[in-house]
Amino acid sequence: MRKSDISVIIPTYKRVNFLVQAIDSVLDENGVDVDVLVIDDDPESAELGEVLSSRYQEKVRYHQNPQNLGPGDSRAYGLTHTSSNFVVFMDDDDFYTNPSAFQEALQVLQKHPDIAFVGFSTRNFKESNQRKTTVNSYSLLGVVDATSYLNKFGRDIAKPASTFSSVFRRSSLEKAGIGEVKMLNDTVIYLRALTAGNAYLSATVVGNYRIHDSNISKSLSEDFIIQNLDEKAAIQKRLPFVNVLERQIWLYRQTWMSIRYYIWNHPGEPYLKIRRWAGSQTGLTSLLLRLRIFQTIHKIRGENLP
Structure with a gap:
């Protein structure tokens, strides 16, 4: 080299x-x-x-x-x-x-x-x-x-x-x-x-x-998102924050950005893997993610009603 x-x-x-x-x-x-x-x-x-x-x-x-x-x-x-x-x-x-x-x-x-x-x-x-x-x-x-x-x-x-x-x-x-x-x-x-x-x-x-039309971000799979969430969870373990709640809120905020993007760009899917991932987390991370996923899915369904 x-x-x-x-x-x-x-x-x-x-x-x-x-x-x-x-x-x-x-x-x-x-x-x-x-x-x-x-x-x-x-x-x-x-x-x-x-x-x-x-x-x-x-x-x-x-x-x-x-x-x-x-x-x-x-x-x-x-x-x-x-x-x-x-x-x-x-x-x-x-x-x-x-x-x-x-x-x-x-x-x-x-x-x-x-x-x-x-x-x-x-x-x-x-x-x-x-x-x-x-x-x-x-x-x-x-x-x-x-x-x-x-x-x-x-x-x-x-x-x-x-x-x-x-x-x-x-x-x-x-x-x-x-x-x-x-x-x-x-x-x-x-x-x-x-x-x-x-x-x-x-x-x-x-x-x-x-x-352009072939930007990779336009065709992300749910498996790709799960990998992304796993990496952010691994990064959480390296954070300089001492407070446990602060770390959990950080992980919620960072993973919700990825989840929200996927849900809004893939309306109508069941999001089973994402839901399971959110449920597997601890404390505030899991609670806030499950709540936001529920709210967002129902908002999308409401907007798509005839």
């Missing part, structure tokens, strides 16, 4: 055109030595390997999974097959527009050894009309205390729109037990990182978060 300033890990599946734009934007970053590793989750086609070899030669490393593993396992493979001190997890449909992003990130990470990641701002980019829309920004800027961020994550303090807009310190991810994670998605990566260090949030816009 080549030791560079930053390792950029890009899982991909049958989106060659998006991927090429993503890679080009990484290689356009100024003054930083990057190690780009593409993990191809399509085991049946040799097309992508040929395209990357022809276009980038040795500038980009390529691995083809022997079977379809999904983006989480592909990110995990990338993490174990790179060695740089700083890491970016990039989706194949996002791209950078600021060639100084990595330089700025390294400066901040070197100045603040206590931070686990630098999170930049992004713009939403609608693929349908090629238009940039809203800027995804933060209510707090600069160094943000990890305990405060964890307590307000996704509510008073926004989660970065994706992971490509952040540069992570590898040692912090390792301290946070990233190697034991079974489903390495963006929320889990951020929450894990915050159990091992503070964050630095910047108003600098570094790139575009692409919105």
